[in-house]
Amino acid sequence: MHSPSPAAINRRDFLASVGVGGAGLVLALSLPARGGAAGVRKAAGELNAWLRIGADNSITVLVDRSEMGQGVYTALPMLLAEELEVGIAAIRIISAPVGDAYVNQGNGGQITGTSNSVADAWLKLRTAGAQARLMLTSAAAQVWGIVPDQCHAENGSIQSAHGKSLSYGELAAAAAKLPVPQNVKLKERADFKLIGQSLPRLDTPSKVDGSAEFGIDVKLPGMLHAALAQCATLGGSAQSFDASTAQAMPGVRKVLSCASGIMVIADHYWQAIKARDELKISWDHGANAKLDNAGIRAALHKSLLAGKSLSARKDGDPVQALKGAHKNVSAVYELPMLAHAPMEPMNCTADVRGDRCDLYVGTQAQQLAQSAAAAALGLAPEKVRVFTTLIGGAFGRRLDTDFIPAAALASQAVGRPVKLLWTREDDMMHDFYRPPALIGLSGAFDAQMKLTAWDFHTTSPSITARFDPTSKDPFDSVLEAAANYFYVVPNVAVRYTRQEVGVDFGYLRSVSNAINCFAVECFMDELAAAADVKPYDFRHGLLASKPRHRRVLEEAGRRAGLGEAAPGHFKGLALMEAYGTVLAEVAEISIDAGAVKVHKITCVVDCGQMVNPKIIESQVEGGIVFGLSSTLWGDITISKGQVQQTNFNTYRVLRANEMPIIEVHLLSSDEPPGGIGEPSVALVAPAVCNAICAATGRRLRALPIGTQQLTRT
Amino acid sequence: MIKLNVNSTVLEIDADPETPLLWVLRDHLGMTGTKFGCGKAMCGACTVHLDGVPVRSCLVPLNAVEGKAVTTIEGLSADRSHVLQKAWIELDVPQCGYCQSGQLMSAAALLNANPDPSDADIDAAMAGNICRCGTYSRIRAAVHRAAELLKASGAHA
Numbered sequence: 001m002h003s004p005s006p007a008a009i010n011r012r013d014f015l016a017s018v019g020v021g022g023a024g025l026v027l028a029l030s031l032p033a034r035g036g037a038a039g040v041r042k043a044a045g046e047l048n049a050w051l052r053i054g055a056d057n058s059i060t061v062l063v064d065r066s067e068m069g070q071g072v073y074t075a076l077p078m079l080l081a082e083e084l085e086v087g088i089a090a091i092r093i094i095s096a097p098v099g100d101a102y103v104n105q106g107n108g109g110q111i112t113g114t115s116n117s118v119a120d121a122w123l124k125l126r127t128a129g130a131q132a133r134l135m136l137t138s139a140a141a142q143v144w145g146i147v148p149d150q151c152h153a154e155n156g157s158i159q160s161a162h163g164k165s166l167s168y169g170e171l172a173a174a175a176a177k178l179p180v181p182q183n184v185k186l187k188e189r190a191d192f193k194l195i196g197q198s199l200p201r202l203d204t205p206s207k208v209d210g211s212a213e214f215g216i217d218v219k220l221p222g223m224l225h226a227a228l229a230q231c232a233t234l235g236g237s238a239q240s241f242d243a244s245t246a247q248a249m250p251g252v253r254k255v256l257s258c259a260s261g262i263m264v265i266a267d268h269y270w271q272a273i274k275a276r277d278e279l280k281i282s283w284d285h286g287a288n289a290k291l292d293n294a295g296i297r298a299a300l301h302k303s304l305l306a307g308k309s310l311s312a313r314k315d316g317d318p319v320q321a322l323k324g325a326h327k328n329v330s331a332v333y334e335l336p337m338l339a340h341a342p343m344e345p346m347n348c349t350a351d352v353r354g355d356r357c358d359l360y361v362g363t364q365a366q367q368l369a370q371s372a373a374a375a376a377l378g379l380a381p382e383k384v385r386v387f388t389t390l391i392g393g394a395f396g397r398r399l400d401t402d403f404i405p406a407a408a409l410a411s412q413a414v415g416r417p418v419k420l421l422w423t424r425e426d427d428m429m430h431d432f433y434r435p436p437a438l439i440g441l442s443g444a445f446d447a448q449m450k451l452t453a454w455d456f457h458t459t460s461p462s463i464t465a466r467f468d469p470t471s472k473d474p475f476d477s478v479l480e481a482a483a484n485y486f487y488v489v490p491n492v493a494v495r496y497t498r499q500e501v502g503v504d505f506g507y508l509r510s511v512s513n514a515i516n517c518f519a520v521e522c523f524m525d526e527l528a529a530a531a532d533v534k535p536y537d538f539r540h541g542l543l544a545s546k547p548r549h550r551r552v553l554e555e556a557g558r559r560a561g562l563g564e565a566a567p568g569h570f571k572g573l574a575l576m577e578a579y580g581t582v583l584a585e586v587a588e589i590s591i592d593a594g595a596v597k598v599h600k601i602t603c604v605v606d607c608g609q610m611v612n613p614k615i616i617e618s619q620v621e622g623g624i625v626f627g628l629s630s631t632l633w634g635d636i637t638i639s640k641g642q643v644q645q646t647n648f649n650t651y652r653v654l655r656a657n658e659m660p661i662i663e664v665h666l667l668s669s670d671e672p673p674g675g676i677g678e679p680s681v682a683l684v685a686p687a688v689c690n691a692i693c694a695a696t697g698r699r700l701r702a703l704p705i706g707t708q709q710l711t712r713t
Numbered sequence: 714m715i716k717l718n719v720n721s722t723v724l725e726i727d728a729d730p731e732t733p734l735l736w737v738l739r740d741h742l743g744m745t746g747t748k749f750g751c752g753k754a755m756c757g758a759c760t761v762h763l764d765g766v767p768v769r770s771c772l773v774p775l776n777a778v779e780g781k782a783v784t785t786i787e788g789l790s791a792d793r794s795h796v797l798q799k800a801w802i803e804l805d806v807p808q809c810g811y812c813q814s815g816q817l818m819s820a821a822a823l824l825n826a827n828p829d830p831s832d833a834d835i836d837a838a839m840a841g842n843i844c845r846c847g848t849y850s851r852i853r854a855a856v857h858r859a860a861e862l863l864k865a866s867g868a869h870a
Contacts, residue, residue: 204801204805207801207807207810207813209787209793210745210747210785211746217745266739269736269740271741329790341845343844344748345749392748424753490774507835556823563811621851622808625849648756649753655849656836656840656844656853657837659849659850662850
């Protein structure tokens with residue numbers, strides 16, 4: 001298995017999975033209860049877990065979700081500021097420590113994932129803002145000896161009906177001592193001043209002058225730098241090593257063995273890297289020494305044919321409906337492994353002093369980070385403080401904590417702060433990859449060519465089971481999207497066969513949606529073709545009772561000009577619901593010398609009520625770029641247990657000169673806020689492949705498109 | 714000791730002359746605006762200017778820099794007043810922001826050479842800078858916007 005350091009995770013202690021029906025990533029944490037912000041005493045002017053107001057009128061918001069580009073350091077403060085009656089421009093952001101108040105109810109832990117940061121904060125932070133405003137109002141009323149009803153909040157101050165005014169800074173210390181009002185009334189949507197506005201991101205200025213501090217940028221007095229040599233074979237470990245040369249190199253302080261490999265600790269990172277190259281390590285390649293892609297595919301194929309499966313959803317009698325059908329259509333789809341490849345390689349800075357440890361780390365899961373370091377050091381979790389830095393891309397990679405224990409052990413060993421940094425090659429070859437999947441689909445038509453049955457059967461390793469091997473529903477993260485099939489068909493089966501292949505897999509942006517939606521939406525086009533109906537009309541016909549989906553589909557058809565195309569251009573469509581968001585994409589392509597050129601992707605989104613449309617638009621755009629990279633080229637391959645892709649030359653991602661036009665249309669909606677960081681990723685592959693089929697007649701059932709020759713069949 | 718001119722300040726560095734400029738900037742000088750992405754000049758996150766020319770600092774050894782002027786993101790302006798920084802803020806270009814120092818330095822070199830670039834000029838100049846968040850459309854729009862600001866000010870980038 002992939003580097004399960006002894007430090008890593010006493011899984012039983014804190015992770016249990018929840019099955020289908022929840023969100024794609026549902027990790028329930030059961031950590032020892034500890035009140036408030038890690039037991040820190042309430043400071044003066046601390047009105048609640050998210051808000052501090054200084055006597056100097058400074059307003060600090062503690063954001064409990066990690067900022068990795070998706071805009072939570074702007075959108076979440078906007079929710080609080082809306083009810084607090086302050087603008088956001090002067091708000092100072094700090095990352096929240098580990099604390100019970102900061103648990104994401106949608107994920108069961110202090111976790112940034114599942115595209116639900118805004119959904120989770122929607123009532124919570126508005127309530128926190130409203131409570132603080134009422135406490136400030138009461139404090140002012142006490143000063144003036146009037147009732148609170150004679151006061152109102154306005155732009156950072158409380159005004160009395162008689163023209164008196166006190167600033168929040170003047171009131172904060174007194175207000176913080178008042179009881180927290182319950183059952184507060186929140187503003188109606190029509191009264192929003194901030195929510196719904198495309199306000200400038202609060203983190204932008206620091207991201208244009210180099211001052212933004214990511215994990216890799218942390219500087220502590222006396223800090224040393226560490227590089228880690230890991231076995232190139234997944235799950236392999238060091239048998240023995242000779243560090244005599246490395247040890248004697250300039251700047252090298254210590255060479256240290258840990259569960260994930262051999263670490264070199266030096267004054268400067270370059271010294272650590274140079275010395276790492278001189279380590280002579282004898283590796284035990286472990287159980288994966290002969291693992292390769294052919295073996296993985298064969299295992300999945302065997303598993304798919306074996307027929308045994310767990311049921312994730314069953315409507316009607318799909319077996320009978322398939323048997324008695326007038327016409328059956330079947331196909332098998334195949335998805336490759338993918339790497340996260342965020343721009344900032346994995347890193348962690350640890351400062352261990354006695355029985356305490358401070359972690360400075362870009363993590364999506366503060367409690368898991370804390371537990372990982374605590375377990376490695378043999379400390380109680382509350383002895384570890386987690387300072388979450390800005391994150392240079394995560395996409396789910398930083399839900400895992402495999403890079404944390406080594407940093408903690410390094411600091412403990414040298415008695416100084418240590419920053420452990422992986423190289424790009426370390427990062428690419430030791431990811432928790434998106435699991436491979438094989439998906440068998442069948443559809444059945446009656447004599448009127450009405451779709452009467454839908455059967456989706458996927459075989460894949462489980463992500464959930466890695467965190468909780470005892471999970472009874474180990475399939476949420478590989479077929480949740482399929483289980484949410486929304487077309488109205490009387491007989492539906494969604495089934496899973498778990499097939500492990502010896503490698504540990506992780507959550508990758510859009511998780512099951514990207515895995516499932518490719519197969520589902522391509523197969524919908526196959527069924528449409530079998531019924532001799534246009535793909536748009538076929539879908540539309542199955543959405544009579546689904547107005548929200550129908551509206552998105554209709555808008556997409558209209559905005560993208562479906563049914564018309566320039567000579568040599570072809571369009572493909574895909575529709576999806578995920579994370580409480582409904583969206584459609586239309587890809588416009590041409591085929592040049594057997595290769596696809598994507599000209600344009602139009603995306604229509606109903607993500608419910610919006611907090612900051614400009615950020616939403618950039619998330620949708622970015623998701624499309626992410627999805628297009630993997631659609632065209634994303635492919636992690638394994639030979640002799642080693643990942644063959646090592647850097648951006650062999651793991652190709654989209655560049656500026658390869659960009660299509662991306663058009664995003666956000667629909668006004670009264671639905672609750674849906675997720676937006678992930679969903680647009682998933683529709684790119686089916687939309688592009690449906691367009692390719694329109695152009696060539698050739699149905700691509702495997703990704704990536706890569707070098708597959710796309711000539712007309 | 715090797716003499717280095719970074720953002721118009723002359724400094725003396727005591728480091729292995731083979732040390733890549735990237736790590737000299739980050740570890741020895743504490744200038745962490747320049748980012749490590751791939752270590753192989755394939756992603757552009759570490760882009761700085763050497764005598765005005767954009768280079769990938771992860772592959773430029775310290776001893777090749779002596780006597781040349783290094784400009785980093787910290788030297789683009791003292792107060793985010795460079796036209797590109799203004800345009801980047803106006804359009805809210807960054808998402809995670811990690812690659813943006815490199816993007817800005819590549820764009821700055823482009824504007825220096827070509828104050829009114831076409832889409833194709835921008836795509837060609839920026840193709841070496843990967844953004845995994847996918848901010849490319851906004852980067853292109855922001856380079857155009859910076860060119861407009863430049864024209865309006867009558868100055869040179």
